[in-house]
Amino acid sequence: MAFAALTGGSVWLVLGLVFVLVVAGARIGSYYLRYGTIEYRRYEEQLVAYDTALGAVQWTTSVDSATFSIRNAIPDRLLDTGTLAVSGADPDDRDTQLGPVADLDATIERLELPVADPARPERDSAVIASALLLALFFLAVPAGLALSPKIDTAQLIGLAVGVGPIFLLPVVLMIWAALRRI
Incomplete structure (x- = not known):
């Protein structure tokens, strides 16, 4: 593009x-x-992920032997949902996830899950502002070159291909850091 x-x-x-x-x-x-389409149910000490569209169990785990931890996922922060990482689910003792669910705290309470640390990092406006400001500073140089009348299209394309990734990496990292703190 x-x-x-x-x-x-x-x-x-x-x-x-x-x-x-x-x-x-x-x-x-x-x-x-x-x-x-996944629905989560608890039967005594078994947690079951049931796919309502397929009408089949996707995974099960013993609540006592599994480890539950809250994921700090960017889609969860943007959509105001919550997801738990679950390790030790059957079949094959694999890692999976519970969610995304609309109210993670209510789900943890309803299913009585032993989550070690039920809190996600809080929104940090200073980190968001700093990261976005740094991203804008990194974008200022390529934008200035693109708007400069002294650089023709061929030179601009050469700079975009040769030097563009050097400027793109910090911009992507700064945007990722900002999204992690929304």
């Missing part, structure tokens, strides 16, 4: 946007099919 924006090719820009939308749609659909 950066190539399309630099060269002014609207066809490439549309193709890039379609590609991004298809990938995002596939990821969201896959996530929903894996976790959106």
Whole structure:
């Protein structure tokens, strides 16, 4: 998409946007099919993840032998949901997750799960602001070069390919750090 924006090719820009939308749609659909239809039930000391769409048990675990911990996932923070990481689930003693659920605290209480530390890190506005400000500073140099009348399109493309990843890495890391604290 950066190539399309630099060269002014609207066809490439549309193709890039379609590609991004298809990938995002596939990821969201896959996530929903894996976790959106799961219902969690507790039968004495067994926790069961039952898929209501398939009508089948996806995994089971003994509440006493499994380890439950709260995941600090970015989608959970953005969608105001909660997810538990579960280690030791059958079959095959694998690691899985419980959730995302709308009210994690109520789910932990209703299923009487032994979660060691039931708190997620709090929202930290200072970290969010600092990370976004640093990301903007890293983006200022490429934006300044793109707007400069002294640099032609060929030079801009060469800089984007050669130096772009160096600027992209800190920007992605800063945005990731900001999202982790929302």
